Amino acid sequence: MTDFSDPFVDPAIHTRIQAELGAVEQEEGVRILLAIESGSRGWRFPSQDSDYDVRFLYLRPLSSYLTVTDQRDVIERPVDAVFDVSGWDLRKAFQLALRSNAVLIEWLCSPVRYRELGPAAARLLNFARASVDxxxxxxxxxxxxxxxxxxxxxxxxxxxxxxxxxxxxxxxxxxxxxxxxxxxxxxxxxxxxxxxxxxxxxxxxxxxxxxxxxxxxxxxxxxxxxxxxxxxxxxQPVPAMRGEARREVGRRADALFAELVLDAYAN
Missing domain, CATH: 1.20.120 (Four Helix Bundle (Hemerythrin (Met), subunit A))
Structure with a gap:
C-alpha cells in the first residue's frame, strides 16, 4: 500500500505493520480481509506515546469451515510498547454482528485502514448497519x-x-x-x-x-x-429502539457469510 498516508501513522511504523500482517498470513495460513487502527489513532486523538492498536479480520482455508469441531477464531500477536495486534475470524465477526457488537462496527468503519481485500468488510458493514439493534x-x-x-x-x-x-x-x-x-x-x-x-x-x-x-x-x-x-x-435513560427479528437476521447472516467465503476461494 504505497499510497497510504495518515497524519497519525508514522510511515516507518506503517511499513512494520504491513510486515507484521504478512507474517500473520504466512505463519497462521490465513487471508487478511481487513486491517485497521482501532484505538486513539483511529479516534483521531492519539498521545505522543500511544501504541498502535492494529485489528484485522481474516479467513482460514475453506476446509476450516467444513469441520465439526470448533476452530480457534482469534489470532493474538505478542504485545510490546509499539504494537498491539490481534484479529478475528470472519465467522466470529458475523457472530458478533448478530449481537450488534459496537466494537466490530467500529472496526468496520475505522478511518485508518492498513489493508482491505475485496468487498467482504464493506458488505459485512452494510449487513451490520441494516440489522443492528x-x-x-x-x-x-x-x-x-x-x-x-x-x-x-x-x-x-x-x-x-x-x-x-x-x-x-x-x-x-x-x-x-x-x-x-x-x-x-x-x-x-x-x-x-x-x-x-x-x-x-x-x-x-x-x-x-x-x-x-x-x-x-x-x-x-x-x-x-x-x-x-x-x-x-x-x-438520560438509554433509549429503547425496536430492532429486526433476530431469526431473520440470522438467516441473512448465514447466507452472506457462505457467499463471502465461497467467493473468496472461487479464484
Whole structure:
C-alpha cells in the first residue's frame, strides 16, 4: 500500500505493520480481509506515546469451515510498547454482528485502514448497519462512558486520555439517541454530526489540542463544560429502539457469510 498516508501513522511504523500482517498470513495460513487502527489513532486523538492498536479480520482455508469441531477464531500477536495486534475470524465477526457488537462496527468503519481485500468488510458493514439493534449499541456506549467518567470524577487531576475516552463514548451515545443510527468511530465525524454549542465545541477542540502533544499519563484540571455535557448525556435513560427479528437476521447472516467465503476461494 504505497499510497497510504495518515497524519497519525508514522510511515516507518506503517511499513512494520504491513510486515507484521504478512507474517500473520504466512505463519497462521490465513487471508487478511481487513486491517485497521482501532484505538486513539483511529479516534483521531492519539498521545505522543500511544501504541498502535492494529485489528484485522481474516479467513482460514475453506476446509476450516467444513469441520465439526470448533476452530480457534482469534489470532493474538505478542504485545510490546509499539504494537498491539490481534484479529478475528470472519465467522466470529458475523457472530458478533448478530449481537450488534459496537466494537466490530467500529472496526468496520475505522478511518485508518492498513489493508482491505475485496468487498467482504464493506458488505459485512452494510449487513451490520441494516440489522443492528440500536439499544444494544446504546448500552455499550452508556457503560463505556460511565466507566470513563467515573474515573474522571474520582481523580483530583484526571488524565487527558480518560477525558477524551469519556467524551467520545458520551457523544456516540448521544448520536444513537438523536440520529437513530450507529455512530461513526472517530471524534471529528461525531462532532460534525451533532449539534453542539460553540462553547462546547471550542472546549473539545482545546482538549484534543492539549492531548496530541501529551503523553498517556498527562493530567488536567477538571473541565466543567465537558463535565456538564457528559453528565447530561448520562442522566438520560438509554433509549429503547425496536430492532429486526433476530431469526431473520440470522438467516441473512448465514447466507452472506457462505457467499463471502465461497467467493473468496472461487479464484
Amino acid at each position: 440500536l439499544t444494544a449499541v446504546a448500552y455499550h456506549y452508556d457503560r463505556q462512558a460511565r466507566r470513563m467518567f467515573n474515573d474522571v470524577l474520582a481523580a483530583e487531576a484526571p488524565r487527558l486520555k480518560t477525558y477524551c475516552y469519556a467524551l467520545r463514548s458520551a457523544l456516540a451515545l448521544q448520536w444513537v439517541r438523536e440520529r437513530r443510527d450507529v455512530p461513526p468511530m472517530d471524534l471529528p465525524a461525531l462532532l460534525r454530526g451533532l449539534f453542539l454549542s460553540a462553547e462546547v465545541a471550542d472546549e473539545i477542540a482545546a482538549l484534543v489540542a492539549r492531548k496530541l502533544p501529551s503523553t498517556e499519563r498527562d493530567t488536567t484540571a477538571r473541565l466543567p463544560i465537558l463535565d456538564h455535557l457528559i453528565g447530561n448525556v448520562l442522566a
